[in-house]
Amino acid sequence: MKILLINPPRRNDSYMYPPTSLLYISQAVRRVGHEAEIVDIPYLLENFPDKYSLFDNSLFEYLLGKDCDVLGLGGLVSTYFFYDVFVKKFRAVKKNIPIVVGCSVGEPIKEVWEDHNPVDYLVESDGEIVIQRLMDGLDAKDYASIEKIPGLHYLKDGRYIRNEPEAIHSIDESVPFLSYDEIDHEYYIVELSKWLEDVIPDRSLIGNEKPRFLPLLTSRGCPYVCSFCFHFNKKMNFHSPDYVVDYIKFLKEKYRINGLYVIDDLFVVDKKRTIRLCERLHQEDLGVVFFGSGGKPGLVGSEVLASMKKAGFIRFSYGIESGSQKILDVMVKETTVEQNIESVKLTEENNVPCFANILFGMPEEDIQTLNETRDFLIKLGLNTSRFYASWAVAYPGTPLYQWMKDNDLVGDTREYLFKVGSIGKYIYNFSNLPLRKLEQKVFELHREVDMAYHLKHKEYKLYLIKLSEILVGKIVYLLNPELRDRIKTFGRQKILRKKMQRLEKRSTAEIEKWITTLNNNADQPQFAP
Structure with a gap:
């Protein structure tokens, strides 16, 4: 059997990490005699923009043209926005192909999958042994044994039935050396090294x-x-x-x-x-x-x-x-x-x-x-x-997100997931301060820390630069949020391009634009303070 593994697009990311989780899964699958293929979507969108796009369906056509017996989805919980669209397209074309979801985009939001996009299986905890047993069970059509796999959630009558994960006694034995041969490893070596140099x-x-x-x-x-x-x-x-x-x-x-x-x-x-x-x-x-x-x-x-x-x-x-x-x-x-x-x-x-x-x-x-x-x-x-x-940021599956739910600060989890990006974006103001006051205080805090450092080291010119940034910031934070964000973005681009080896990827802008086109209220304002 062959499993097709999807590495989804991510928001506000520099894509410096290779898809290690999926590499572990693909090697586990091959280890028991099955086939695996990884489609690295962030890499495709960034490096081949003329060939693959979210807007003209070329990316989806490429994915749907792949042959497989099982579809495997992984990624952070904040990548659900992509799967919400892709799984529906996949089901319309390949109705009988089982779908298994792992990593934090899977079991932590199982109620979202149940209510909006029911897939066949969710994996809890590390997935190597689970996926091996699942592939063997599907190959043998032994569905009774599948329903007993530790760490697997299987869909039955519209709800997931959970099997308790088992303890792994030696990851030396269950995890072979991770190889990067099936992806463009040189690309990721360069990207990760750029970040480290920064x-x-x-x-x-x-x-x-x-x-x-x-x-x-x-x-x-x-x-x-x-x-x-x-x-x-x-x-x-x-x-x-x-x-x-x-x-x-x-x-x-x-x-x-x-x-x-x-x-x-x-x-x-x-x-x-x-x-x-x-x-x-x-x-x-x-x-x-x-x-x-x-x-x-x-x-x-x-x-x-x-x-x-x-x-x-x-x-x-x-x-x-x-x-x-x-x-x-x-x-x-x-x-x-x-x-x-x-x-x-x-x-x-x-x-x-x-x-x-x-x-x-x-x-x-x-x-x-x-x-x-x-x-x-x-x-x-x-x-x-x-x-x-x-x-x-309160990600589903964390105590902080449960705190939001307990205090009626979030309603529909699926809708919330279309707003959640990276830790660089503030989704909901938990603090005791108005949002503008909080952002301005954090802005000034950074410069005050630098000013103290420069003063201690007698770097007076750098001290004055940071002081001037605070004074300019007091004016900027009087502006409306949209204009303020445009000025901050312009400043980051001008300053960081001179200082940093790596930059925010071109494809992240395409992803943000694409999300706003979806019929899911994604273009509504973020949660108010």
């Missing part, structure tokens, strides 16, 4: 070679339940040091990489394991550097960070999220401001360049909590090149 604290840390990065996943899962974050797996599963080392050697030989972006949800969750892995990486001297996320303050210590430095980590980011204890508690971060400060200081002391992720606009956010975050960043000596700011 955000790396010191370009000399990479060496003289042109950076060639790919993602690296050394573990799966996260046991925490931060209110804004979505995870399938609460249980952690780890690859062994042997597996990680051998896999890096495989990637280095096959794709000539010299760096890896560690994409674990929580790389440092087990201190002993992190130290063992990093010590092994240091001993092997593989000739690659590591650019990591997955840091949680309170879980690191000097021994962990020293081992990471020896292993070759040139940047490590933490989910700090806020400098206000009040907001950290709202987020259910299970960390304190003091732990955040200590972790950043320890990381700097161990010469691992540190980066902080900050989230604005959560419930209870106000002037005081924003000032606390500003003062926190200034105290640590960070500037805007050392922290990444995003807006709080």
Whole structure:
């Protein structure tokens, strides 16, 4: 049997990541004797705009012309807007082809699939073993066994029946080395490397070679339940040091990489394991550097960070999220401001360049909590090149979205999904401030942090530039939202084009225009404050 796997278009994205989840699935399918093909839609829209488009149906015609026995859909929950249209078109042409949906666009919104676009199967948790069993069952027409597959939701009488996922004891055994041969891996190596060059604290840390990065996943899962974050797996599963080392050697030989972006949800969750892995990486001297996320303050210590430095980590980011204890508690971060400060200081002391992720606009956010975050960043000596700011977005499947539903702040989930893009867009104002006041305060916060940094380092010209931006901003924020957004967009394009290797993709503009043409109220104003 053959499964056709779809990597959907995404909104407000730079498309720097290869479709790793679908690559894992396609290799799992082949491992048990079936066929798989991935259609990478973001890549097609960006690189072949004259051939594939959402507006003239050329993309849909291409997809519907593909032969398959099973259709597999994956992606983030924010990609549902595409599937809402595509599944209907697919069903009209290929009525008897079973459809299976995985990742966060699947089971977390199962009521949307039930009520608006019923597909045959949804996959909960990691999908490799589930998809293997499903393909075997469909091939044998053994529908009784399919209805017993752990982690599978199957449609019956218009509703999904859930099978509890089973524990995976060894992902070394169930997950073979991930190959990128079936996609344009060179394109993604270049795109990911551009992004890393933009955000790396010191370009000399990479060496003289042109950076060639790919993602690296050394573990799966996260046991925490931060209110804004979505995870399938609460249980952690780890690859062994042997597996990680051998896999890096495989990637280095096959794709000539010299760096890896560690994409674990929580790389440092087990201190002993992190130290063992990093010590092994240091001993092997593989000739690659590591650019990591997955840091949680309170879980690191000097021994962990020293081992990471020896292993070759040139940047490590933490989910700090806020400098206000009040907001950290709202987020259910299970960390304190003091732990955040200590972790950043320890990381700097161990010469691992540190980066902080900050989230604005959560419930209870106000002037005081924003000032606390500003003062926190200034105290640590960070500037805007050392922290990444995003807006709080309630994605279906998260506690924050459930909070919206419990408080009657959202009605129809399907309609909401047509408004949800990336963390760069503020969909609903959870804060205690009017939206314009919140946006202006965050705008000024960025510049105040930079001003403190420039003043400390006696960079007076840069200080005055940031001060002038605040003064101009006070005028801009008096304008109506549409004109204000046009000015901000113009400014970003002029400034960022000079500073950044990678830019927002051309195809994202096409996607946004296409969404507004759909008959789903997508062109209505976003949720009001």
